[in-house]
Each structure stands twice: as structure tokens, then as C-alpha cells.
Amino acid sequence: MLIDDLLNCRQWKQAGIIEDIRPRLMKAPKFIMHADFAMAVDELVHINWEKNYPKMVPLCRLPYRECWFETSQAERTLYRSATDIRPYEVKIKRIGFLLTEIETGGKWVAQMFWSFDQKDPKIHELTAGGDPKFWATAPYSAAMASVSFDPQCPVADNAIMPYGPSEFALGVVKVGGVSLHEMNFKGTLTDWAGEGSFLVATLALLNSRNVVESTSVSFAKKNKAAAKSGQLPLYDHHVLSITKRYIKRNMDPSTVSNGRKFRLHFVRGHFKVRRTGVFFWHHHSRGDSKIGHVDKDYDL
Numbered sequence: 001m002l003i004d005d006l007l008n009c010r011q012w013k014q015a016g017i018i019e020d021i022r023p024r025l026m027k028a029p030k031f032i033m034h035a036d037f038a039m040a041v042d043e044l045v046h047i048n049w050e051k052n053y054p055k056m057v058p059l060c061r062l063p064y065r066e067c068w069f070e071t072s073q074a075e076r077t078l079y080r081s082a083t084d085i086r087p088y089e090v091k092i093k094r095i096g097f098l099l100t101e102i103e104t105g106g107k108w109v110a111q112m113f114w115s116f117d118q119k120d121p122k123i124h125e126l127t128a129g130g131d132p133k134f135w136a137t138a139p140y141s142a143a144m145a146s147v148s149f150d151p152q153c154p155v156a157d158n159a160i161m162p163y164g165p166s167e168f169a170l171g172v173v174k175v176g177g178v179s180l181h182e183m184n185f186k187g188t189l190t191d192w193a194g195e196g197s198f199l200v201a202t203l204a205l206l207n208s209r210n211v212v213e214s215t216s217v218s219f220a221k222k223n224k225a226a227a228k229s230g231q232l233p234l235y236d237h238h239v240l241s242i243t244k245r246y247i248k249r250n251m252d253p254s255t256v257s258n259g260r261k262f263r264l265h266f267v268r269g270h271f272k273v274r275r276t277g278v279f280f281w282h283h284h285s286r287g288d289s290k291i292g293h294v295d296k297d298y299d300l
């Protein structure tokens with residue numbers, strides 16, 4: 001997991017970049033998105049977003065005052081196809097967010113971290129020329145700016161706003177001998193393109209009454225054995241997935257005779273508001289995830 005790698009990164013430990021935020025990262029409850037959960041969030045963001053957003057806002061509540069969310073970049077098919085990836089950029093492997101409640105009423109601040117795909121040939125360009133900037137040569141990085149979410153904003157584009165330098169940026173200033181002006185942290189807001197919407201949809205799906213399963217994963221016993229052998233610890237977390245009764249990987253009846261398989265796709269789902277709360281009606285998913293993913297309408 002990315003959170004394990006960040007907290008155990010020897011290069012960052014030696015540099016002291018995230019030492020001020022480390023205790024918070026360690027303490028924050030951690031939620032890791034299973035592939036089906038990340039795919040559902042990805043579709044919620046990119047299909048009928050403007051129509052769906054007002055229904056999501058009441059659900060954008062953090063389960064704890066501060067928590068960590070993490071997913072694999074590979075599962076966000078629509079995000080990757082919609083984002084302008086520059087030729088010189090190194091591919092992202094995993095991405096994580098630390099969300100912190102700042103006021104009652106649903107306001108929160110987000111900070112973003114990611115790991116690079118070590119199989120990408122361009123990964124070596126990060127260290128080309130003996131770049132002395134240790135935060136750029138590590139296998140991990142983070143956004144220099146943080147953003148905030150205000151549920152009172154009726155328009156999605158105005159709800160996610162710049163908040164200020166991230167804890168990572170402040171750590172770089174503290175130990176790296178550079179200034180915020182030199183880093184141009186406001187210019188790094190491009191790192192957040194599409195990510196605020198992804199977080200809004202993540203919380204909306206998490207707080208829907210009947211769609212999500214959360215499975216606890218504990219490493220307590222394994223960490224005891226690891227400590228004896230000098231290995232680094234792993235951190236307990238919750239795995240978020242779509243409730244199994246809504247996930248059906250079936251072949252289309254009309255194709256059974258010829259054995260043809262379809263790529264995995266989500267069949268239309270939507271929120272319904274009842275007196276007892278908000279529920280997510282997810283009909284089912286269909287197809288084989290091993291042969292790909294098809295973009296379908298995913299409405300609220």
C-alpha cells in the first residue's frame with residue numbers, strides 16, 4: 001500500500017520531509033479502495049457529473065475527523081483517459097489523500113500523495129543530471145498545494161478551492177532550504193485536476209446506505225513477527241468494495257452459445273432518497289474484468 005511505503009520511506013525519513021505530518025498519517029483511519037469501488041467512483045465523476053453533484057453534497061461527510069483514502073491509478077480508467085498526461089510525465093502507480101475536517105458542517109481539507117510506476121522508463125529521468133532536490137528524486141511525491149471542500153457551494157467547480165501550501169510543501173521549505181515562492185505552489189494546483197470531484201464521489205458512495213462493504217485488515221500479528229526480524233511495519237486499514245449482491249459477473253445470455261465474453265461494465269445505478277435515509281440502487285455489473293472495462297451510463 002502507498003501509505004505503508006510513505007511512512008517507511010527511508011529517504012523521506014532521513015530528509016525529515018513529512019516528520020510534522022507523520023503522526024497524523026499514522027493515526028488516521030485508512031480506507032483502501034477495491035477495484036470495483038474505485039471504478040464506480042470513477043464513473044460517478046465522469047458520467048452526468050453536473051446533474052449528480054447536488055445529490056452527492058449531503059453525503060460528503062468524513063467518517064472520522066481525519067482519514068486516509070487510497071486507490072490504484074490503474075482502476076481509474078475514465079480519469080486517465082480524460083486527463084492530459086504530458087509526454088515527459090512519469091506514470092502514477094498509486095494515489096492517496098489525507099482528508100481533514102476543518103469546520104462543522106462538512107468542510108474539509110485534502111492533501112495528496114502518490115507513487116511513481118517504477119516500470120515506466122521515464123522514472124530514471126527524475127534523477128537525471130544529479131538533481132539535488134531529494135523530494136523529486138524519491139519514488140514518491142506529493143502535491144505542494146492543498147484544497148478544501150465547501151458543501152455550501154451549489155456549483156461543483158466552486159466547491160473545491162485552493163486552501164494553501166500542503167504539509168509536504170512546508171516540510172520541503174523547512175528542510176530543503178527553498179521558499180514557497182521558489183516552488184510556485186499555486187502553479188501545482190494542476191496536480192489536483194479532477195481529484196476534488198473524485199473525493200466528493202468517494203464520500204458520497206461511502207455514505208450510501210446499501211452499496212458499500214468495509215472489510216477490516218489487521219497486521220498486528222504479522223507486525224510482531226516483523227519487528228523481531230527487523231522488518232518495517234504495515235498499517236491496519238479498511239478495504240472498501242461494492243456490496244457483493246450488486247456485483248454479478250455474468251455472460252450475456254445471448255452469447256452463451258458462442259462463448260463470447262464481454263468486458264466488465266456497470267449497469268445503471270442511482271441514488272434514492274427515503275425518509276430513513278439515502279440509498280444507492282445499483283442494478284449489477286456484467287462481464288469479465290480480465291478482458292477490460294467498458295464505459296456505460298452511471299446515473300444518480
